[in-house]
Amino acid sequence: MNLAKLALRVNGRLEQREVDPRTSLLDLLREHLALTGSKKGCDHGQCGACTVLVNGRRINACLTLAVMHEGDEIETIESFAEGGALHPLQAAFVDHDGFQCGYCTPGQICSAMGMLQEWRAGMPSQVTQDLGQTEIALSAEEIRERMSGNLCRCAAYPNIVKAIAEVAERGA
């Protein structure tokens, strides 16, 4: 087996590995770097539990090969809390009880982070009425539409939406 050399930054740290070129980014994180916060739900790109940020954009880590990310900047849920302090999104999820079993939560939070950046950049969604407007109001409907790639079988959806809305409002 020819292994592929790979160098990328994960949570601010340079990581160099030799991996089977078929290794998904998710498996690189979980199996090679022991960052098990990103979850493997379906491994099909259907559930969103593996969502991480690549160069600031959210992506299903199960649907992309590690070797495609040479030189990229990866952020996983492990990078969110600083010291002992929870990230505002994490704190809001706790306050609003935005989970039960917690399996989808790292993906929900990484996805929310990417989603808020997309929204601030003025990206419209399927439910945005006026595509000409420069500032889109982040209604509950907008949040629901933009977060629909992240499934939650415990169905904490209403609480998750409230948590995200609160963080968006505070501008965190």
Added chain:
Amino acid sequence: MREGADIFGWRERNKKPGTRREGNWLVGIGMASAVRGNLLQPSSAEVKLSQTGRLRVRTAMTDIGTGTYTILSQIAAELLGLEQGDVDVEIGDTDYPEAAGSGGSWGAASSGSSVFYACEALRTKLAAAAGFEPGAAVFENGLIRAGNKSRRIAELAGEDGITAEGKIEPGVLNDAYTQAGYGAHFAEVAVDADTGEIRVRRMLGVFAAGRILNPKTARSQAIGGMVFGIGAALTEDAVVDTRYGHFVNQDFAEYHIPVHADVPDIEAIYLPELDDKANPLKAKGVGELGISGAGAAIANAVYNACGVRIRDYPLTLDKVIAGLETQKK
């Protein structure tokens, strides 16, 4: 039911189906009652107070996200007059005293009661160690108090700590009374007059399930159940290949569970109730009560919206369109 009807605005419902229209959307509301039998399973627990003042609770119970850690620490802390942070709950290991595990909405009642009894036994031991009459002893702020005398319970624990066990088993009350949690579901839906698409606009559940041990997590469980109801009513359909007996749609791309966009604002309310026939906590199961009847309320709302009565789940577009076509004839 009456409480929910008032909050939800049931009086504004048009009794004649298909008479409320907003653009292409036919709007209706529906309700259904919720009944979920209350179960109790044999369960046991051990509590140990150490010299440092920490209380360890051990039981072979599970926490599948339903909040076992939280409620067991609440129960133990309250009974022994400690802060919740002073309690270490250790579960999920079959080396610990045998418990029911999660299932059948019996977790809180069963494992909670075993911890309750274990703490009662510990209180009796501590009272004896302090030389107090057990019935007169009050536990608060880390102290055991009787009259004007008090001792720190951590001191009474000694070097080896002090241990007590508790156990619950279903008894005569299980046979003497029908036990259940009750509730009512309300749903508002919009049905597209041409495509048959159904959107749930809002839902309300009002429940009575005995003492609610933790309002926040109990509400979350009820909401979770109600969202299961949305999935059951509208999208979830496990198709079996009858030739080979396997499921045809075995992933999230083909077996559709509700996503964010399918779930509106949902409110769940618990009415105050104490059920002294259920268990020493007077609490009943909440998990599955939230789903019982939730789908039926949606199906009834669809009927109220467009006059199409569908009796097999899920209420997919083809069934709605077929019903709308029949109406036109």
